[in-house]
Amino acid sequence: MKTDILIRNAAQMATCAGCDRPRRGKEMSYDIIMEDGWIAVAAGKIMGIGRGDIPGEIEVDEDTLVIDASGKTVLPGFVDPHTHLVHGGSREKELALKLEGVPYLEILKRGGGILSTVRATRAASEEELLEKARKSLDIMLLHGTTTVEAKSGYGLNLEDELKCLRVAETLNRQHPVDIVSTFLGAHAVPEEYRDKKEEYIDFLIQEVMPLVKRLGLAEFCDVFCEKGVFSVEESRKILTRAREMGYKLKIHADEIETLGGAELAGELRTVSADHLLAMSGKGLKKMKEGGVIAVLLPGTSFNLNVGKYARARDIIDAGLAVALATDYNPGSCPTENIQLILSLACLKMKMTPEEVVIAATINSAHAIDRGKEIGSLEVGKKADIVVLDIPNIEYLPYHFGINHVDKVIKDGKLVVDEQRLVYRDTR
């Protein structure tokens, strides 16, 4: 087959290959680096990969884009498995409150936080939300992210939840970055249901969730299981019904208070449980028994200034699979930059460079049930590839806060070149 793109001479290539399920525990640092690597792409897929000389069967002609990656490092495109991509407005006005030490949940209780974004999202048109989210997707792509999960949860009524989910669906068609959608109607209790949480949950279960599923607008269902938001019992009810409707499951678990969200994740065998700063030892055990992927979000700890990070070392040493995500949202983590998250994961959670690369590629692909198609450089997988202007993978978390991406290849096409977007918009 004729080669569309050939990348050669890579100083390091982290294939993240060789395991057809999430890598757990010690597996997160095995055998991922190849030196002097090459990779050949045809018809959107990886058709060959190796080291040293390019074998004769890789056909190169004048139409082949040959990329010399000397001195550079090649990775699978990053997969960001936890974002609140689609929303209106921003919350910089809450920064002063945050600096005064007003806790995140207190701001929410006062009608700010998530609820302030709900007001802005309801007030925004579908077109406005689309353009705002498109900008964020462009930033993500420029930083090497080729697939994202995107949650709803700022509409909190039928019309506005559908509006946000449609934005994600449209962008998934128009933008090179692939989007996996999650329904998060249980993100907060909207103001019109204040003191009527039971009724709101029934409304979600009876009206919104079946319709979202029928319209094919979300693959996963998630709940913000947190003190003062949705309890473990309420989360169990929502997620159990969601599973019956055909949703795959995720949960925001034990972020701020030790509530038992991790135990619930283990019991329900959710695909992932996310945050986990306040997870108990029992929660860890249950997660392991349930084969749940721990999605950690150190950008949120950093931004909320809580002085505490998830215990990634304990989680990995206990033999679980860890994935990393930005948690991109307008309140607790306003950044699209996954590379910064990898630096925080190393510096603040003591993960190794190999572990953070695995966590943001193959393990995060599994955290959105895409581990068979993306997340590693292997023959037959989608050609989602980043070329970083760094000599080795240690350099990625080390030189922090900047963008190391030189090129991004998405679905076998060059979409970022020399840090600039070069894709043709399909709007």
Ligand code: IZC
């Ligand atoms: O808008 O604050 N934690 N949900 C749960 C968020 C953070 C997003 C937000």
Ligand code: ZN
């Ligand atoms: Zn979240």
